[in-house]
Amino acid sequence: MxxxxxxxxxxxxxxxxxxxxxxxxxxxxxxxxxxxxxxxxxxxxxxxxxxxxxxxxxxxxxxxxxxxxxxxxxxxxxxxxxxxxxxxxxxxxxxxxxxxxxxxxxxxxxxxxxxxxxxxxxxxxxxxxxxxxxxxxxxxxxxxxxxxxxxxxxxxxxxxxxxxxxxxFEDRIAAEVLLREKLSKRSNELCDDCKERLGRNVWRVIDCKNPNCSAIVDELPDITDSxxxxxxxxxxxxxxxxxxxxxxxxxxxxxxxxxxxxxxxxxxxxxxxxxxxxxxxxxxxxxxxxxxxxxxxxxxxxxxxxxxxxxxxxxLGAENPHLRKLDVYMISLGAAAVDANVIMSMTLRKAGISTVVCGGDKSMKGQMRAANRLSARFALIRGDQELERGVVVCKNMETSEQREIPEGEILEFDFRTRR
RNA sequence: GUGGUUGUAGCUCAGUUGGUUAGAGCGCCUGGUUGUGGCCCAGGAGGUCGGGGGUUCGAAUCCCCUCAUCCACCCCA
The missing domain is CATH 3.30.930.10 (Bira Bifunctional Protein; Domain 2)
Incomplete structure (x- = not known):
């Protein structure tokens, strides 16, 4: 819109x-x-x-x-x-x-x-x-x-x-008097803005972009000399x-x-x-x-x-720093897996691993897409099979390699440097 | 404050001299795979056409007003 x-x-x-x-x-x-x-x-x-x-x-x-x-x-x-x-x-x-x-x-x-x-x-x-x-x-x-x-x-x-x-400041006051004196003589040639500036803010006349004003200013003696x-x-x-x-x-x-x-x-x-x-x-x-x-x-x-x-x-076409990627996206199949993943996500975050848990009831495919969209390095997948066996499936999103990690050993896997 | 430009889907934009259900690409969702993303294919959702008024049988399209955008003047970082 x-x-x-x-x-x-x-x-x-x-x-x-x-x-x-x-x-x-x-x-x-x-x-x-x-x-x-x-x-x-x-x-x-x-x-x-x-x-x-x-x-x-x-x-x-x-x-x-x-x-x-x-x-x-x-x-x-x-x-x-x-x-x-x-x-x-x-x-x-x-x-x-x-x-x-x-x-x-x-x-x-x-x-x-x-x-x-x-x-x-x-x-x-x-x-x-x-x-x-x-x-x-x-x-x-x-x-x-x-x-x-x-x-x-x-x-x-x-x-x-x-x-x-x-x-x-003393010089400026003196120079202002001088400037005003010189410019007043030709005030009728200045633009409307500069006529205004003449009274209150003479200095602004100097950098006026108007060609007429600029020409008049060019003819002034160098103010610095005063x-x-x-x-x-x-x-x-x-x-x-x-x-x-x-x-x-x-x-x-x-x-x-x-x-x-x-x-x-x-x-x-x-x-x-x-x-x-x-x-x-x-x-x-x-x-x-x-x-x-x-x-x-x-x-x-x-x-x-x-x-x-x-x-x-x-x-200049300068390189921009890139966004930091997400370390882990947790995919849950079923309510029991969601619960287990929520608990594990807290462990991961406390260990400094950025983690997002899918909270909705999205399909496997939908969750994988979400992981991809967030540029997650790894997807941790857990469903009934894994829960029963006490493992999680760890998928490297870049290489597509998958391996199982026993639940208790999750922190031994190096998510940050992708081992 | 003054002038010009533009305003159509989430984004980038088409829309011919006013004419029926307003389109494309990208994105999104679903399916093609009982639990596997990106690529591909098929389908789908999504629009007060910036807003208000007017002209007209009929307006995204013409006119007026308004709001916003971008740009210039101005000013400054």
Whole structure:
């Protein structure tokens, strides 16, 4: 039936797909731990104010994409649209404020009320890392190195790493004034969206895809030149580390990113196998303002879109891990055999052997088919004859070989490695 | 939010200029083997043709609305 009773932009992750999800998740956990990161889990919902302050009131994400609601106590809550704000909320007021590093990674669902398209869902999944309190150019470069190692590890090739600097917050404010001044002169030539952005969010004009806007932006002097010497040398240092590490990257002066908390280094990984949403991962250095905290929480991190990782892997024809097969399917002929098999199934499972007992009154043929469908390695068959003699018939489903095993010796047979 | 695309069986899809009981492949069930799967053969079950309204003697087919899908814009992971 075509009626899929699902909220738009959501989908099931089926048992058949789970192995690929586990594959990229397990690899993330393994690689990130090599860099000293530990897993952390924060709530899927937070106070709305956390995102308004953290991500920025004027960002598109906050302005029009959040799933916000009031709970029964009248509290304004929001389903998290990204992972950084929650982590920083947790770290606010701790020693990370004094520059002590906390390296954590997370994975889980995020929610944004956008129109679904290729590589874009309303509930999507991110794997992210944060080096909170890690204020150094090395921390920036190292997160990119870790990202690259991870992508290599899961078999994603052909991506590009784009980097840029947004300067310090002070630089940004100065640059905004400058940008607004320059762009205002030609505001009548900008697209409607950019006219809007001019007032509240000048930076977004820079990466506008509209050809007219883009041409105007191209004529602007390099904004980076207006940054302080400190900001510029910070960026130079980051690039120096990247070069040392042997990472390939492209400096893209139009890379600005959409969240307000970024300052200094920003980066993005793009891939051609994704359709219009070509961004696999994005991140950078940030200072996240958190309600209740006097100072913003600093750090550097990135997030990857899991659905997009899987799309990229698929476009590359990457091998997917296969489903684990069932060890034993128990076939019973008659009620007495069912009872005996139920008891034996408990013994097998306690010994670590995955076992399914047919509970219905299917025919022998029907039960054999079921065993086949479940890709069982072995079928254990028991009817009146076997019960009487205290044995079970053990059939290797791949080779069709059959042998009898005395009931008491069932655990001596090695079902796992098929002996 | 805007634009386009598609919506027929569990799945992938046919269905000619509107015309009688809406089809195929795969899957599923049964039988061909008293208690033996996959391959083959025979048979069978399964459809509010996304939903609502309209035009017509008659609509899966034409018109309108609606919902959903996919894609693009936008935004971002």
């Amino acid at each position: 075509a009626t899929t009773f699902l909220p738009p932009g959501t989908s099931d992750i089926t048992p058949e797909e789970i192995p690929q999800w586990r594959f990229v998740e397990n690899a993330a956990s393994r690689i990130f731990q090599l860099y000293g990161y530990l897993e952390m889990r924060t709530p899927v919902m937070e106070f709305t104010e956390l995102f308004q302050r953290g991500i920025g009131d004027e960002t598109d994400v906050v302005k029009k994409e959040m799933y916000s609601f009031e709970d029964k106590g009248g509290r304004g809550l929001t389903l998290r649209p990204e992972g950084t704000a929650g982590i920083m909320r947790s770290f606010a007021g701790t020693d990370v404020m004094n520059g002590n590093e906390r390296r954590v990674f997370y994975m889980g669902p995020m929610f944004r009320g956008e129109k679904p398209a290729a590589g874009r869902k309303r509930q999507f999944h991110q794997i992210g890392v944060e080096n909170a309190g890690g204020v150094s150019t090395l921390a920036d470069a190292e997160s990119m190195a870790m990202l690259a190692q991870y992508l290599d590890e899961i078999g994603i090739t052909g991506y590009s790493l784009l980097i840029n600097t947004r300067g310090s 940054f302080s010497a400190e900001s510029r040398s910070y960026f130079e240092e980051v690039r120096g580390h990247l070069d040392k590490m042997g990472l390939e990257y492209t400096v893209d002066s139009k890379l600005v990113r959409g969240l307000d908390y970024y300052a200094h280094t920003v980066f993005e990984v793009t891939h051609s196998g994704l359709g219009a949403q070509n961004s696999l991962a994005g991140g950078g250095r940030y200072e996240v303002p958190v309600p209740g905290s006097k100072r913003p929480v600093p750090g550097v991190g990135f997030a990857l879109g899991v659905e997009r990782l899987l799309m990229a892997r698929e476009s």
